[in-house]
Amino acid sequence: xxxxxxxxxGKGGVGKTTSAAAIAAGLALRGKRTVVIDFDVGLRNxxxxxxxxxxxxxxxxxxxxxxxKLNQALIKDKRNDNLYIFPTSQTxxxxxxxxxxxxxVLEELKDNFDYIVCDSPAGIETGAITALYFxxxxxxxxxxxxxxVRDSDRIIGILASKSRRAENNLEPVEVxxxxxxxxxxxxxxxxMLSVAxxxxxxSIPLLGVIPESESVLRASNTGTPVVFNKDNxxxxxxxxxxxxxxxxxxxxxxxxxxxxxxxxxxxxxx
Amino acid sequence: MRRLLDFLFPERRxxxxxxxxxxxxxxAHERTSRDAPDFLPALQKDLLDVxxxxxxxxxxxxxxxxxxxxxxxxxxxxxxxxGAQPKPVKNGAAAxxxxxxxxxxxxxxxxxxxKPG
Numbered sequence: 001x002x003x004x005x006x007x008x009x010g011k012g013g014v015g016k017t018t019s020a021a022a023i024a025a026g027l028a029l030r031g032k033r034t035v036v037i038d039f040d041v042g043l044r045n046x047x048x049x050x051x052x053x054x055x056x057x058x059x060x061x062x063x064x065x066x067x068x069k070l071n072q073a074l075i076k077d078k079r080n081d082n083l084y085i086f087p088t089s090q091t092x093x094x095x096x097x098x099x100x101x102x103x104x105v106l107e108e109l110k111d112n113f114d115y116i117v118c119d120s121p122a123g124i125e126t127g128a129i130t131a132l133y134f135x136x137x138x139x140x141x142x143x144x145x146x147x148x149v150r151d152s153d154r155i156i157g158i159l160a161s162k163s164r165r166a167e168n169n170l171e172p173v174e175v176x177x178x179x180x181x182x183x184x185x186x187x188x189x190x191x192m193l194s195v196a197x198x199x200x201x202x203s204i205p206l207l208g209v210i211p212e213s214e215s216v217l218r219a220s221n222t223g224t225p226v227v228f229n230k231d232n233x234x235x236x237x238x239x240x241x242x243x244x245x246x247x248x249x250x251x252x253x254x255x256x257x258x259x260x261x262x263x264x265x266x267x268x269x270x
Numbered sequence: 271m272r273r274l275l276d277f278l279f280p281e282r283r284x285x286x287x288x289x290x291x292x293x294x295x296x297x298a299h300e301r302t303s304r305d306a307p308d309f310l311p312a313l314q315k316d317l318l319d320v321x322x323x324x325x326x327x328x329x330x331x332x333x334x335x336x337x338x339x340x341x342x343x344x345x346x347x348x349x350x351x352x353g354a355q356p357k358p359v360k361n362g363a364a365a366x367x368x369x370x371x372x373x374x375x376x377x378x379x380x381x382x383x384x385k386p387g
Binding site for chain 2: 145146149150153154157187190191192193194197200201
């Protein structure tokens with residue numbers, strides 16, 4: 001029986017799709033059969049980030065409406081046999097994603113996968129609620145920045161009240177904090193909220209800290225989830241987060257800045 | 271070094287610290303109002319109508335909140351009456367039904383930058 005994980009944030013542009021791609025790929029690298037679903041109807045982007053945009057024929061909405069079979073719409077990743085991408089529609093609107101239809105598709109996927117990773121749209125409207133509704137576990141993607149932290153708090157509240165688990169008085173959705181675009185250098189200068197600050201404010205367990213890194217943009221430029229490129233700090237941080245997600249204990253290592261500041265270059269190890 | 275810089279240039283005070291303080295305050299407020307039932311504003315208005323039949327009060331002198339004390343949910347109604355004027359009473363009972371709504375309170379003084387007229 002698959003575990004359903006939603007990547008959500010409230011705020012847009014914090015790295016939900018990048019993180020969904022990286023976490024799904026990371027799970028697949030660990031041998032878990034994983035499907036990553038794009039819930040952002042009308043603003044499809046997971047296909048680009050996963051590098052399979054030219055292979056999309058049928059989508060989530062086609063399957064919900066019965067116009068295509070699930071196995072016609074699922075795209076098998078060319079780099080890892082355990083990984084599948086389930087793209088969404090670019091032309092329909094968010095209301096096309098009806099909850100009963102989504103439930104039917106998820107039930108069918110559950111039998112064939114270990115993990116179902118849902119990439120939520122931004123916002124707190126129908127689309128985002130549908131994406132988080134069936135989740136067993138939620139990864140709250142947050143930037144160390146005031147508006148992102150506030151929106152994360154809001155979405156944590158929504159998970160606690162509007163998810164299927166909340167509505168049916170089941171065990172609550174597990175929530176995890178994934179802090180992205182983190183710059184240790186700026187934190188040290190007092191210019192950016194620290195991991196400890198955000199943890200204290202949101203008071204949810206920390207899944208991982210992804211450093212601001214050139215490799216993230218490079219990965220989306222080329223359509224390769226960042227964990228598939230060896231030796232980059234963001235990829236390593238995502239792999240650590242995935243290890244924690246499957247229950248391993250990993251020490252939290254914070255990546256050092258990629259570039260040395262002028263000050264450091266001039267004065268050595270300051 | 272940092273402390274010295276902060277001392278010399280106080281305006282450099284760590285903006286992350288400001289962000290944290292601001293977030294804590296705004297979220298503390300939002301978390302309590304988030305779970306508030308939808309009827310609260312209507313209830314507040316009705317209560318205000320009733321109370322203002324008897325005492326002159328301003329809108330902001332009556333506050334309704336839903337909170338928690340341990341395991342118990344609390345509906346908390348605070349009415350501030352210090353300085354409120356009792357309404358004239360007719361025939362030993364409060365005027366009822368309510369007279370046409372005379373201004374219950376002094377209009378807010380215009381902001382100093384708004385020219386009268």
